[in-house]
Amino acid sequence: MSRKKFKSPSLNYAMLREIVTEIRWMSNYIIKYRAAVMFYVFVGILGTLMGLAGSLASKYMIDAVTQYQPQQLVTTACIFVISGLLGIGFHAVMSRMLARISLKVYQDIYEDVYLKVMEAKWEEIAEFHSGDLLNRLSGDVTTVSKSILGWIPSLLTKTVRFMGSLFILLYYDPWMAAIALCSAPVTVILSRSFLGRMRQFNQKMRAASSRITEFTEESFQNIQILKAFGLIGSFDDKLKTIQKDAMDTSMAYNEFSVKTSTLMSVVGFIVSFISMGWGIYRLWTGYITYGTMTLFLQLSRNLSSDFKALVHLVPSAVSTATSARRVMEVTELPKETIKKEDRLCKVEENEIKKGVELFLSQISFSYRSGQPILTDCSMKVGKGEFVALIGPSGSGKTTLMRIILGLVSASKGQVGVRTISKKIVPLCASTRDCIAYVPQGNTLFSGTIEENLRMTAPDAGNDELIDALKMACAWDFVQALPGGLKFYIGEKGKGLSEGQAQRIAIARAILKKAPVILLDEATSALDEKTGVQIMAHIREKNPNSICIFATHRLSVLTMCSRVYRVENGRIIEEYESCR
Template sequence: MNSKIQLIKKHLKEGTLQKMWIQTKWIYQYARRYWKAMVLYTVLGLAGTGVSLISSMISKDLIDIITGHQTGKLLGTFAAMIGFSIANILVGQASGYASTFINLKVDAEIKNDIFAKMLVTDWESLTAYHTGDLVTRWSSDASNISNGILNWIPNLIIYTAKFISALWVVVYYDPTFAIFALLGIPFSALMSRPLLRRMRNNNERSAAMNAKLYGFNQEAFSNIQTIKAFDMIRFYIDRLKNLQTDYINMRLDFQKMSMLTSILMSIVSFIVSYSCYGWGIYRVWSGMISYGTMTMFLSLSGTLTASVNSLTGLIPTAISLTISAGRLMDIVEMPQEDYSGDKEVRAFEKEHRVEGMGLKMENLEYTYHNGTNVFEHATVEAYPHEIVALVGPSGEGKTTMLRLILSLLRPQDGRAWICAGEDHNNTVEMSPSTRRLFSYVPQGNTMFSGTIAENLRNVKPEATDEEIIEALKLACAWEFIEKLPDGINSIVKERGGGFSEGQAQRLSIARALLRKSPILLLDEATSALDVATERKVLKNIMMDTYPRTCIVTTHRPTVLNICSRVYAIREKRCKVLDQEEIDKMVRDF
């Protein structure tokens, strides 16, 4: 008793119980949505328990009739037994179907909700997690929650009802038999204690290891070309073996305790069963009970033991649920992006789309969560029909500026707004809601698997083939697409497979142009193109009659002479370069 009190004190001191309570309340927000499903599942389970109990009692009567040669009641009792056996099968199948249907529905809805919350989570906070870890939390942990919501409380009720009803029948017919039937309960409770102490830690380690393995496999398969090019095949095989060894050792460590507990529980179960047999034989031999009553007792003693074991098993299940809830809470309770300006931005877009929109950012200050200070008093502006360039050494903040423009990052100080009108005096503050006004071509290959047309229609589902071809022409991509046998219906493999880096970049630019957003952001988006093609793409954008504002980041100054304005990111600020400085950069390149 004293050790239990010490254990509770330890958990309280570490905040474990308090943490589990908070996680339980978080699960409740989903559980209350599906109370009807839980009630249905519980009712079906209780119906199955009732049918099973009645079947046991009919079986007792049938055996008594046979051993007592009461042929007059044999046919009716036998028919009743068959009827309830069929009913038991039907209820079991109905319960299984309902459970599967509801579980799939609940699982899909919870995953959809978690997915939506992940997508609106603060971007910088989310990047602290490996994508493999995020996928594992979204898939495995969310499924664990959905299974728990449907099963835990209903099973608690069902197993409790099964235990109480079976115990009541046993006590009703022979109270002494209940003593033997309940012999294993104290031992079951005792043996669950060492498992519970290790269950939470094991589940946490298991979830972390699963995420690590998933992340390793994801990165390895995504970078097979690099692994082959550097001849790292043996290195990656060995890394996988080491990860698998760590996982196996972790699982076996827990399995040893589970195996020992299982053996001891089985021994106790044998002792209880044979004690019941012995006591039943004695009671029948002494004439205190009938042979049918003894067989019923033996059946119900198994039900009692199974119910206790099932109820005990709900405790580790609850621990597993709270761990999954905690892992999901880590993600969905991070700062969320604010989309409260959606209505205002839509109205602003409707009013000013025809004339075009620009942007202005004043005195921005930004420091990453890791303490890296990027900007102090940085100012940038860009307006319709302009191409504005951001130049500077790698790592100085060009991509960070685009992330600030897209509100993926939030500045610690300064102002940023979208502007329109002749004097640019009609404004709306930049926020996640203003992303609908941008098209963005990030660094690297960002094409998805599917056809070229499907890739482009991701940003504009209603786009016609003619609109797609026009965007491809502007991006200088039509010249190689029209030569393909299937044209715009040609297949793009994962990560742009089947196309060169330069071709994939032009497809990405075409996708951005197809959207016809007021502001276009190109982040080193022409780095894989030759200089002539790069200049041609930018000239096409500039000569397009659509009132587009274009901001590009580049390492290559060869296209700066066609830009309206060039900002050099220096000393955490954005300095406008004059023509002499631009010419010098071009000469020195």
């Protein structure tokens, strides 16, 4: 399977430029939720200021104790308690608010990304494995949504605390401030050197996570096959191999992180030791009080830790930018163009009910591989006609249906319908709402039979649902099920046989009351008698509807007025059926 991959740039400038692009993309969401972000920042800064006030209060409280000043002790103790309680309160408010807003932001972004994926051109989105898409929707969207509310507030609150601690130290002892900042140059140099490797590791770990999701999803979807062929053991071995690759990548990043963190910790320890030595010296010489000494030690630690935290926001930004890039890769795929003015249903309803003529004229098509699938193909289907497409598997029958549906576009030729007033409407994504489709395989969704049927006819009454089921030869078994129309269908039609699932899918298509009905091997799981009965019911109830069958069954041909053979990418033979 081919997949769009983002290659890590070798130059830091190019890499930073791409990170800026990704942050700009996220800024659209930040602007959307700016009120929540600003309030979160406001509460965070207030909490930070309360913390600084508590540090100053503790300094004066210790001085009051050592200098025997009871009145000052009571005042500073009250300030210390009040600032501490307010800080706890602000933290609680932030945590509660962040949980609520984060969930809302996550759900909004998830819905936005989901909708953009669904609206992307089918051929573009088909390049991605469904497991990879799920991983991007879950893991990457989670990372982005958390950063939208967390990264900027963290940056601002840490900056405020850093600057506050720095100004207080500068006020009391500039040399102490200078010593506390000694680790800054080392931290900046290390961060710049390791930025590229951080990004590469993040990309590899996200890709490894996607591979695990892809493999697991495919295994669960095909568990029946795995059991039937006794492949569970071999697939478990494959999972171990994939997990080992992910483990190797994760441990390599862990080793990298441990080494950098250890180096930073050693630098921080040296700076803290020097700060303590300087404070002891100043206290020994009588330049500062015990309270000031305590303040120095506390603020120097704050200064060092806040600067380190600010620098550590860089890998967080790298991780977020990597996830943003992966989300951007799917949200910026070309979108299907659906124009209201191109809709077939803009034609008067009565005219559509009288039927249309469908035609393909000299069309050609190739998928991304470049190999021609269809070359100079032409066909026509008159109103009310039943037409069959026959040919070996892979000959292009399903591709023809995708072209009619507007899922893909012919590179050459014309595809359209002609109404009884001779109006020609080109077939594209915009005309899809007037085409009913029953694809190969099980296409039912988890939910009740009624919910599956109403997907194409939300306003249909129960009588209409029953009529459609009768046309699809499905009502007899549906009414015998527990709950009838309310019978719950599991994933991939669990609870029904393949033939029953096909008949419900046909009933769903019938309910759309479309002038064009496409059935791609839609009766493959039915006996010939039932398949013929369904076709006869459709002909009787919808005499003006076009029906195009992609099939390998001879019984279907007897119901068709025209048969086209698709072979080697061409419609090479057309003949009347023996009907």
